Amino acid sequence: MQIQVLKSKIHRVKITQAELHYVGSITIDEDLMDAANLIENEKVQVVNVNNGERLETYVIKGERGSGKVCLNGPAARKAAVGDIVIIISYAGMELEEAKKFKPVLIFPDEKNRII
Template sequence: MQIQVVKSKIHRVSVTGADLNYIGSITIDEALMDAANIIEGEKVSIVNINNGERLETYAIKGIRNSGEITLNGPAARKVQKGDIIIIISYGILTIEEAKVFKPALVFPDETNNSLR
């Protein structure tokens, strides 16, 4: 049997933009993606602390060390600049693997700089 577990999380990061006219996704500072072990194109869940919205999309790289967190396309309607969100990715593991697996947890500062 396999189960889905948290692979990585960027906890309480600030939204820097919302671009309704982009084709979709979330743009994440490449340094944050690296710290959280999230790759471009990976499916992620977004939880908005400010309004309770939850959505799924895929990650694209933003400029390294820019602090950028931009929701694109329809997801832009679910956030406002300055909202605090959590970005979560999941992996599928066997129960035995899941018992010993340690997710990458990232706790950025108020300017979205990566802290581990």
């Protein structure tokens, strides 16, 4: 039996941009992606601390060192620039593996940089 467990979390990062007229997804600074063990096209859940909205989308690489976190397409309606969000990914694994697994959690500063 496989269960879903927390794999990665970027905790309390600031939305820097929202692009409604885009295909879709969330663009994340590649430094944040690396630190959180996220890869391009990975499915993520985005939880907006400011308004309670939740959505699922996929990751696009943003410019390294830019601090960019941009909601694209319809997701842009779920957050405003300056909103604080939590970005979460999950992984499926066997129960015994899940009991030993340690997720990657990062806590960026107010400029979306790795602390």
